[in-house]
Amino acid sequence: MRSTRRSLQAVVAVTAATVGLAACSSGGGAQDAPEGGQDLTIAMITHEAPGDAFWDKIRAGAEAAADNLGVTLNYSNDPDAGQQATLVQNAIDSKVDGVAVTLAFVDQVGPAAQAAVDAGIPVVAFNSGIDNYQDYGISMYFGSNEQLAGRTVGQRIQQDAGGKALCVIQEQGHIALETRCAGVTEGFPNTEILYVEGTDLPSVQQTIGSKLQQDPSVTHIVTLGAQVAQAAQQAKTDAGSQAEIVTFDLNADIAQAIENGDIAFSVDQQPYVQGYMAVQALWLNLTNGNDIGGGGPVLTGPSIVDRGNVGPIVEFAQNNTR
Known part of the structure; x- marks a missing residue:
């Protein structure tokens, strides 16, 4: 938990500093942006899959930054690695001023970013x-x-004296999701991976439910997205399982479920912050010459949200900013 607090303190400090610099540079509004700021176009290209509401927060943060800074944001997405790489090339061909990109499929999209x-x-x-x-x-x-x-x-499951964890991956081959479950297994070795098709939530629910019926030794279900967590809740009920649900990411329903005690906790990566800061960093580089490299990655998480701190977060989740 100490490492988690450090990462959160770092991102809060960086966010405050960059927001303050943006306000000083712009004179308090997009209409006063530095010369040429109004003509800047930033392309944001993600691997968003259809129906995945997680990306609404990424996009909301990016659009808020673009509105505040007076730039044009071109958002595009494709869950297919090759198609996402093509979208990056399209942005290059259209001569955008900056690019913000996700690298879930790094072997295909990385060369396009290069x-x-x-x-x-x-x-x-x-x-x-x-x-x-x-x-x-x-x-x-x-x-x-x-x-x-x-x-x-994984370490929290270990502390809770868990018996067996099920880590549900909704998109096989997605590097971030695979890494999450690898980390869970590192912290709690008695973890089994379960692959589901994240774009088909009824199928997700059925697959998790069948696994719980087959294996009553499962004490914890770890999902890697808020919508999958909601499917797991129903699957748990249908299977008559007593397993605790832990999830990555938040939405209004998950925040409420944590407050109600139906979900143990969430690991929030603060996607709104990711979208906002990606656009803002490019704007600062383009308009003020700020160096956006050399300091290592800026961590926006993990931020643990549980029953002890979820209270004020419920409202923010309802506003689509957490």
């Missing part, structure tokens, strides 16, 4: 790719340390 760097376009990575972004000349990364986050979950 092409943007080689074209003289400043690039930041966020959400996925913390271990690889520098390999492609990318200056900065905003996101969570997924191995640390997973290990934190």
Whole structure:
């Protein structure tokens, strides 16, 4: 938990500093942005899958930054690695001023990001790719340390005297998700991986429910997204299981479920902050010459949300900022 607190303190400090600098540079509003600021276009390209509401927070943060800073945000997404790489190339071809990109499929999307760097376009990575972004000349990364986050979950399950954990991965091959479950297993070795199809929530519910019926020794279900956690809740009920549910990420329903005691805790990577800071860092580089590299990744998590601290977070989750 000490490492978690450090990461949170760091991101709060960085956020406060960059917001303050942006306010000073802009004179208090987008209409007073530095010369040329109004004409800047930043492309944000993610691996968002259809129906995954997690990305609403990423996009909300990015759009808030763009509105505050007076820049144009071009958001695009594709869960297919090759198609996401094509979207990055399209951004290069359209001569955008900056690129923010996720690297869930680093082998395919990383070279496209490198092409943007080689074209003289400043690039930041966020959400996925913390271990690889520098390999492609990318200056900065905003996101969570997924191995640390997973290990934190595993250690808490160990402290709770858990018997067996089920770690549910909703997108096989997704580097961040695989790393989360690897971290859980590191912290709590008696963890089994269960793959589900995250875009088909009824199927997710059925698969988890069948596993719980087959294996009553499962004491903890670890899901890697809020929507999957909601499916796991129903699966647990249908199976008559007493397993505790732990999840990554938040939405309004999950925050309420934590407050009600239906979910043990969530590991929040603060996606709104990721979207906001990715856009803001590029703007500062483009308008003020700020160096957006050299300091290592900026951690936005893991932030543990449990019954002890969820109270004020419920409202923020309802506003789609947590």
